[in-house]
Amino acid sequence: MIEPFRTSTGSAVLDDLRARLRATRWPDAPEDAGWSQGADVAYLRELAAYWADGFDWPAQEAALNRLPRYRTTLGGHRVHFVHARANAPAATALPLILSHGWPDSFWRYTKVISLLTDPGAHGGDPADAFDVVVPDMPGYGYSDRPAGTPPDTIAVAGLWAELMRRLGYERFGAAGGDIGSGVSRYLALDHPGRVVAVHRMDAGLPVFLGDRADLAPEERDFLDGAAGWAAAEGAYAAMHRTKPQTAAVGLNDSPAGLAAWIVEKLRAWSDCGGDVERAFTRDEILTNVTIYWLTGTIGPAMRMYRVNGAIPPAQHARRVEVPSGFSLFPADLVRPPRPWLDRIANTVRVSEHARGGHFAPFEQPQVYAEELREFFRPYRSRSMSRP
Template identity: 80%
Template sequence: MPDDLPRPEPFVPQTTPAELEDLRRRLRATRWPDAPDAPEDGGWAMGTDVGYLRELVAYWADAFDWPAQEAALGRLNRFRVPIGGLGIHFVHARAVAPAGPVLPLVLSHGWPDSFWRYTKVVPLLTDPAAHGADPADAFDVVVPDMPGYGYSDRPTGPPLDSIAVAGLWARLMSVLGYERFGAAGGDIGSHVSRYLALDHPDRVVAVHRTDAGVPVFSGDPADLAPEERAWLEEGAAWGRTEGAYAAMHRTKPQTAAAGLTDSPAGLAAWIVEKMRAWSDCDGDIERAYTKDEILTNLTIYWLTGTIGSSMRMYRANGAIPPAQLARRVEVPSGFSLFPGDLVRPPRAWLARTANAVRVSEPPRGGHFAAFEEPELYAEELRAFFRPFRAAATA
């Protein structure tokens, strides 16, 4: 490693008993809201189901074994490194017994999660032979926590947008010795991966995404294909009925952050409703995740105090100039459109906005596909990146 590059240091956090006792005390002292009596407004119709939330909070307080989950996360190769004035936490897992060129791959998460999104898929990508796949499809995998998420530092100045984070990831890959690499992600991670391809096309051999983000088009709608116009209308309708959280994040994130940072039950309500709504679970969140998996995600947010800083990234992204949003990705691009995800883009839009060389529609999975369906997601990445492996080592 050149002397001018920072050196990653191993990182294994350990939660103190006092931190856990404070969490349990707060959970047991929750003041519960009332719930509507009208059947049409009950359950999840108006937001988080209070009955389910009570059940989850009780389990979090009295049965959830965070030390066991923390130990499991600690078995991943985790590091921190100073980049751009921030300590960046990341997983770095190298390929196991590869049978050909190894492709480095940086995976970018979204909201409301962290490196947690990819914890199940990392071993499938680094050691495909152990999971019934071709050893020639092995990756070196890098999974960073974005600034203000998980165990990465929170920016003390203005929040960083996806363009700035893409620049940090390019620097991180240099620190790790990877000149050329693949990029993949979903949600905000899709934006970060897109800007990696846009701003570093000489380094990103190919980019894979599970969505195309919120549609932005300022031209004449008559120039769009019918399915593109329908998608824009569908996206606007989704925003009116489901987008209140994003409007809060973009405009007044500190208002929500005050309560969510103080109340673990409130934090759970804010995040769990999205995990349920955005997953391929037919309305039953525990078809997609166990309670332990849900609470691992929540506990990372709670212990790191990053709900406010994670929401502020929406504000930063909301200020990205339209000209940046309209740029077309020329790097070879792949899209896996999982059926349970949010508003899914038509192929005409993908071809308009990217050099879409592969578009697939897996049979199952939602917004958190890498966690919900890790085997399917891993196979999507293997299939897409297979033709580009040699380019990373050329």
């Protein structure tokens, strides 16, 4: 059963949030530390003050409720998703499922939904319209928190294949970034007869099981660079993979702590030149963080790293044969070279963009939407009409 879904946050819940923010026991910080040792405490104090006394969550919630939102149960998990129909004849609309990552939710794609469903209204070709499906993974956003071990990316791909079938789409496109890149990859690997093409913002941190001597020089440089990034910036992921419950206790209890954990990544992974509010407004930042706070999903979201860490190595070595496209944004975590992308997938398109980072659908929605329109254009005839 598919049911319409909307939220309405009670005043007592918001009063509790504001009280916690005002009562935050802030840590000291080395003089002039800024963001060099993690979250900038001075910036977070300003953000928390605005969250408590200026941020209008009911207005943001109303905007989210204007999206066509639904819930259904898949594999024992009650899943929240957006299902936005194209402003186009049924026979021309390409079904497209977009998969998010961490630290976000369906929020990642809220700016591109209308650009994809109604390109004619935004300077594009109406023939490039999509039926857009944006689910929250179990344990993220408004999908329920799993009672036990959360599903890994392979299992989530299976849930999304079932979701698309339940919506009447036998053939569809898939796209994603971060963990959603892996979900989209497994959709293409495990359901190749249904996925017409797959677009990924990134290839994730690389896993290579072969002999490095077989790699091109730029591939070896890429692996070395990715390892360096993981050593310098990957402590969060090590915590998520190994001891997520330790961090979850504090992050689920302190909104300021939760903001520190998330906003530091929004800044570090976006194309903002060190100023996070060049990439996101305060209201946009706090909408993302408030979704985590209200749903209590920081713990299960982190635990997904643990189950993904247990995926057998052989799964990482599989090559995607479905036509694949990649978008490389200058401030993303890693930028794989073309030989690597050809190694891991049947790569038919690689686009390098002048601006944008890890959250490109939110940072550069026009660029991202146009990239999806162009990439999927040759594959539209391979999809089935929407129901």
